[in-house]
Amino acid sequence: MPKSAKYLLVGSTESHSGKSATILAIAHHLQEMGLDIAYGKPLGTRWATPQSAHTIDKDVQFVAEILHLPENRLQPTILSLDEATMQKRIQGHDQVDYPQKLLEYHQMQAPDLVLLEGPENLEEGTLFDLSLARVAEILDAGVLLVARFHSLLIVGALISAKRRLGDRLLGVLINDIPEERLAEVETSVQPYLEQRGIPILGLLPRSDLLRSVSVGELAKQLHAEVLCRSDRLDLMVESLKIGAMNVNSALKYFRKGRNMAVVTGGDRVDIQLAALETSTQCLILTGQMPPPADVLSRAEDLEIPILSVDLDTLTTVEIVDQAFGQVRVHEPSKVQYMYKLMGEHFQMDRLLEDLGLGSTVSVQQ
Known part of the structure; x- marks a missing residue:
């Protein structure tokens, strides 16, 4: 019987938090370790061409190109979150069972890990029964949350996210932290959240290049x-x-x-x-x-x-x-810098252990 794939769902508490960049950096490091990686974005939001049966989300296209992923390592985008699609659902013209469509992801010949890019926030996709928590439940996925630091309000947002995601929340990456607040986040925010069962896997300082x-x-x-x-x-x-x-x-x-x-x-x-x-x-x-x-x-x-x-x-x-x-990471200089930042500030070993992939990496190295 073929092994079932492990899924890591990368979500966020708000849009433009850095999910695609985080996925790229994690995938790059895991590929360097010799792991077989697949990628998908179940809910599409950025289309490269007018939609047809063969359209592809811009983020999917970019990630696939950067990571040199073959077609059999790309999961399909099953739904476009645009006004027309939502109107059809609200008016009762769309009766598709999207959770059942999502289950078709399991048909892929299993790689070591499938990295999935989640919705823009915890609520998006709910209309189609595909919120972040629901996607994680359907695919039995662990969740990594990416959150931009604006203020200490982030603490409440992450506690709320933990209540909704429960044990599926493997950890949080806090990014875009101003240099003058890094010490505060490290010495007070991180311990406070860790004590409440919210692992902080990385703290990334603000970068003018990434914001450019x-x-x-x-x-x-x-x-x-x-x-x-x-x-x-x-x-x-x-x-x-x-x-x-x-x-x-x-x-x-x-x-x-x-x-x-x-x-x-x-x-x-x-x-x-x-x-x-x-x-x-x-x-x-x-x-x-x-x-x-x-x-x-x-x-x-x-x-x-x-x-x-x-x-x-x-x-x-x-x-x-x-x-x-609202800047995106679609420039090679930003991608390389994100690889460097994640290599220095993200606990990759801890994530692999939580995913049950520590032994896989040890064998392949």
């Missing part, structure tokens, strides 16, 4: 016109600066920044030229005023894209800030 967003993504979010160097939209932006002061103050301000996007008015030529001489990855000009030729020429020489937006400065800043908060 490409100039191309900013252009897309802002519906911006690219005035020059459209070939450099892959540059990564780590911080945002607003150029609204006099040029001397601006220069001091910009010199403190690193890999910046600078938002300023299209009429502020002095600020534009000052920004181009510092660590600026792109200029974002508001007011739909084209910059003069000398600014465009200097930007061309320095390979710095200039974006023009039909928005006021406040709206522009809000959109860029939101882009930083």
